[in-house]
Amino acid sequence: MNNLVIGQFIPGKAWLYRVDPRTKILVTVVYVFLLIFANTWPAYALATLFLALTLVLTGQSLELYWRGIKPVMWLIIFTVCLQLFFTGGTPVLFHWQFLKITLPGLINALYVVLRFVLIVLMSTALTLTTPPTAIASAIESLLKPLKAIKVPVAELALMLSIALRFVPLLMLETDKVMKAQKSRGMSLSTGSLIKRSKAVLPLLIPLFIGALQRALDLANAMEVRGFESADNRTRYRVLSFSKQDLVAALGTGLFVLLFIGLLWIN
Amino acid sequence: MAINIEGLSFHYGAGKNAKQILDDINLTVEAGQITAIVGQTGSGKSTLVQHLNALLLPSGGQVVVGDQVVTSKTKEKALGPVRAQVGMVFQFPENQLFASTVLEDVMYGPKNFGKNDEEAEALAKEALIQVGMKEEFWQHSPFDLSGGQMRRVALAGVLAMDPQAMVFDEPAAGLDPKGQEELLDLLQELKAAQKTVVLISHQMDQVLALADQVVVMQDGRVAAIEAPDQLFLRDRQWFLDHALDLPEPVAFAKDLEDHGYHFDHLPKSVTDLAEQIKCQVDWDRVTMPNSLTGGDRDE
Numbered sequence: 001m002n003n004l005v006i007g008q009f010i011p012g013k014a015w016l017y018r019v020d021p022r023t024k025i026l027v028t029v030v031y032v033f034l035l036i037f038a039n040t041w042p043a044y045a046l047a048t049l050f051l052a053l054t055l056v057l058t059g060q061s062l063e064l065y066w067r068g069i070k071p072v073m074w075l076i077i078f079t080v081c082l083q084l085f086f087t088g089g090t091p092v093l094f095h096w097q098f099l100k101i102t103l104p105g106l107i108n109a110l111y112v113v114l115r116f117v118l119i120v121l122m123s124t125a126l127t128l129t130t131p132p133t134a135i136a137s138a139i140e141s142l143l144k145p146l147k148a149i150k151v152p153v154a155e156l157a158l159m160l161s162i163a164l165r166f167v168p169l170l171m172l173e174t175d176k177v178m179k180a181q182k183s184r185g186m187s188l189s190t191g192s193l194i195k196r197s198k199a200v201l202p203l204l205i206p207l208f209i210g211a212l213q214r215a216l217d218l219a220n221a222m223e224v225r226g227f228e229s230a231d232n233r234t235r236y237r238v239l240s241f242s243k244q245d246l247v248a249a250l251g252t253g254l255f256v257l258l259f260i261g262l263l264w265i266n
Numbered sequence: 267m268a269i270n271i272e273g274l275s276f277h278y279g280a281g282k283n284a285k286q287i288l289d290d291i292n293l294t295v296e297a298g299q300i301t302a303i304v305g306q307t308g309s310g311k312s313t314l315v316q317h318l319n320a321l322l323l324p325s326g327g328q329v330v331v332g333d334q335v336v337t338s339k340t341k342e343k344a345l346g347p348v349r350a351q352v353g354m355v356f357q358f359p360e361n362q363l364f365a366s367t368v369l370e371d372v373m374y375g376p377k378n379f380g381k382n383d384e385e386a387e388a389l390a391k392e393a394l395i396q397v398g399m400k401e402e403f404w405q406h407s408p409f410d411l412s413g414g415q416m417r418r419v420a421l422a423g424v425l426a427m428d429p430q431a432m433v434f435d436e437p438a439a440g441l442d443p444k445g446q447e448e449l450l451d452l453l454q455e456l457k458a459a460q461k462t463v464v465l466i467s468h469q470m471d472q473v474l475a476l477a478d479q480v481v482v483m484q485d486g487r488v489a490a491i492e493a494p495d496q497l498f499l500r501d502r503q504w505f506l507d508h509a510l511d512l513p514e515p516v517a518f519a520k521d522l523e524d525h526g527y528h529f530d531h532l533p534k535s536v537t538d539l540a541e542q543i544k545c546q547v548d549w550d551r552v553t554m555p556n557s558l559t560g561g562d563r564d565e
């Protein structure tokens with residue numbers, strides 16, 4: 001259960017840890033956005049290079065990232081199959097009954113895998129080096145302009161950080177309730193599909209009730225301590241840009257220029 | 267039904283990140299007895315007992331429950347019978363309630379283990395009566411009950427499975443003194459009904475009063491397996507080393523022993539302690555404050 005690498009924060013001291021979370025989020029967004037347009041091998045090579053550099057700057061072992069990719073392997077294989085078998089065109093490389101694999105299909109499948117892996121790893125690098133609370137306050141800070149059109153940015157950010165805070169708690173809770181119900185004979189791995197989905201109820205209901213109870217408790221606790229509005233609150237950790245952010249911005253800018261250049265040539 | 271743990275080791279995770287929690291555990295949970303498991307927090311008690319009903323599978327070694335052997339390779343499908351025979355009551359079991367009525371919730375376990383509706387209902391009612399839940403509550407939603415009542419219902423949910431053995435992981439936590447007492451009574455009832463009982467507890471007074479056998483855990487290993495009368499004869503330093511308290515009467519007796527008193531057997535309760543002290547006191551030399559004696563002992 002705790003083996004999930006994606007979304008997990010692992011404390012460290014490497015360079016990327018010192019970059020402001022806002023910078024990291026922006027870079028990740030730009031990176032993911034650009035990848036959508038990647039349609040040539042050189043573009044993918046460049047994107048891979050940029051990712052490799054990022055991963056090195058996280059100071060974590062490559063094995064960790066491998067573990068991060070493993071759980072989504074099935075998803076990858078599934079999309080690959082879709083791409084492989086359902087893309088038309090010529091030449092046909094392989095034909096068996098109704099299944100056929102074409103060269104465009106193959107290339108497409110490879111692109112999809114690469115894109116998928118690159119995006120997953122990039123976001124993993126972000127969450128691995130940035131504590132959830134920092135991500136929440138970075139998002140708040142980035143969305144501030146939306147306040148002008150009356151979007152309750154501060155409240156949204158608070159909700160986000162509370163939700164993030166509850167994730168590990170919920171996982172612990174799931175484990176506990178699961179064990180209690182298994183002891184009473186719950187079995188999620190046997191029986192028909194309908195039976196199995198029904199079997200989840202004894203797990204879900206206590207979890208929901210527990211979560212609701214927690215939420216109520218938290219709301220009360222905040223209220224008795226005088227919480228009124230999420231707006232204009234001071235913070236314990238103030239975000240600030242520094243030299244690292246300049247370097248990161250320049251590096252990313254260079255990457256963006258090269259990338260667009262490559263797309264252009266094509 | 268006895269449970270045998272043979273060469274059990276357990277670690278979370280795999281490869282380099284593996285975290286060894288239990289190491290070479292050998293012990294027998296005797297049939298029809300109360301086995302207490304004690305040890306400081308983090309010593310692996312909960313991890314150990316979760317092997318007794320195959321919630322966790324051993325990384326090495328095996329657990330023999332009745333005539334079923336559980337090893338690291340045992341398939342999920344084969345675990346049902348083990349879980350039917352060994353009931354497990356966790357700390358704060360009330361967060362396992364889910365059904366729309368109390369009765370239905372208690373019937374969940376027996377039905378899962380192959381009882382039909384009528385049998386399950388009969389078992390459920392019996393269990394509810396055993397934990398002292400009155401009939402007027404049976405059709406209530408379990409979520410409308412008080413905390414203590416919820417705990418009873420949850421307990422009934424495990425009792426209704428009518429398992430051969432029951433494991434309690436710190437069941438008394440958060441209960442009021444009366445609730446604790448009732449729980450201890452229940453354990454004794456179970457023993458009287460020839461059930462095998464395993465109890466994790468930090469309260470040594472309970473352990474001394476109830477247990478036939480005590481397993482002391484330390485850092486994922488078994489530090490001692492002894493009857494409580496044996497165990498609590500050990501010197502104070504040993505208990506300090508293992509971060510364990512002494513039962514109140516025993517601690518008091520040990521203090522007195524340092525002052526020349528002698529105890530034939532370990533005092534099991536405060537009354538027992540008082541009895542033993544009484545025969546040793548040289549009453550002629552005792553001057554009691556009047557307020558204490560009420561003047562009765564002025565011979």
Ligand SMILES: Nc1ncnc2c1ncn2[C@@H]1O[C@H](COP(=O)(O)OP(=O)(O)OP(=O)(O)O)[C@@H](O)[C@H]1O
Pocket residue numbers: 002278285287305306307308309310311312313314
């Ligand atoms: N899911 C898990 N993943 C990794 N380590 C765990 C997990 N659950 C428990 N541990 C570790 O296993 C060790 C033993 O835990 P366990 O819960 O068995 O202790 P315990 O003796 O029951 O303690 P307590 O008296 O506090 O209940 C602890 O060091 C704990 O951190």
Ligand SMILES: [Mg+2]
Pocket residue numbers: 311312313435
């Ligand atoms: Mg425990």
